[in-house]
Amino acid sequence: MPELPEVETVARGVDARVRGERIEHVWLGEKPEPLKSPAALIEATLTGKRIARVHRVGKTIVVDLDATDSEHHAETSNHHTKTTQKDPKSLPKNAKKPVKPACAQWLIHLGMTGRLLVCDSAVPVPPHTHAIVRLNSGRELRFVDARRFGRLSVVAEEGGFTGGGREPLTISPEDFVALFRGRRTSIKAALLNQTLLHGVGNIYADESLFRAGIRPRRQAARLSRDELRRLHFALQAVLRSAIKQGGSSVSDYVDSDGVRGFFQLEHRVYMRTGQPCLVCGTTIRRVVVGGRGTHYCPTCQR
DNA sequence: AGGTTGACCTGGACGC
DNA sequence: TGCGTCCAGGTCAACC
Secondary structure, three states, rough: OOOHHHHHHHHHHHHHHOOOOEEEEEEEEOOOOOEOOHHHHHHHHHOEEEEEEEEEEOOOOEEEEEEOOOOOOOOOHHHHHHHHHHHHHHHHOOOOOOOOOOOOOHOOOOOOOEEEEEEEEEOOOOOOOEEEEEOOEEEEEEEEEEOOOOOOEOOOOOOHHHHHHHOOOOHHHHHHHHOOOOOOOOOHHHHHHOOOOOOOHHHHHHHHHHHOOOOOEEEEEOHHHHHHHHHHHHHHHHHHHHHHOOOOOOOOOOOOOOOOOOOOHHHHOOOOOOOEEEOOOOEOOOEEEEEEEEEOOOOOOO
């Protein structure tokens, strides 16, 4: 379901509601697919930690975890003991300062139908709930995902999780142009490639290509510098506008507060197959590009 | 290596 | 009402 604007909306909503809370208990469901890290590791990493911040990297929701004061000491000495016993190489005896362990992060990818809800523990647990995190306020953070394309994991990377690709909202026009140099695939497939740009999905690929006047099947490498600059501008404008409106809700998107986004009212081509183009009246077409349903106006996009 | 395709899941919409 | 078919905003692994 969610692309960058939807994930951003959820992350902001959840951050406002749970920042600073302590995680008291973690329950994980039986289905294995949603867990990318071992269940025991997720439980051990989350339990007792304070939620420092909830934010977004690409389409991934990132929960920064802090050790609480009392446990921080216990953990540090634990870590130290284990390290010196089991793996002396990683911490040389004569090192003056132990390397500060990277802060743990909880990663949540919503897949297609995933939802992250903050609610009172008295609220009935809906079907397809795969994780329940109890907070010290008594409320719960719940991960619900019917289709089970979503993924939960924990990481402790040096410098924090950064994802693979570049961030579309902050990349410069020059770097954006350079990303597609030599790419023989279609511009649509290139926009969806998360190792180039992260966060762009099917809706915003189609909508930004329409606003830039570029046909989705054009080969990325053959677009002019000017066309790519137009696409850069259109993509950022579309993403910002969608974030402002709380994202799109084509099927079952609901943000952390249970409020639907409104950007779908602004879709100009996405899911408008057979309807007249809002600019020129030409019938909107649907084709398949890179295995994805792709919507465009044959007159406005060249 | 870059590019393409199909598999992974469930549920909703649509046609008969 | 019920059944079959198709479609879905995302990733991966496996192939070319």
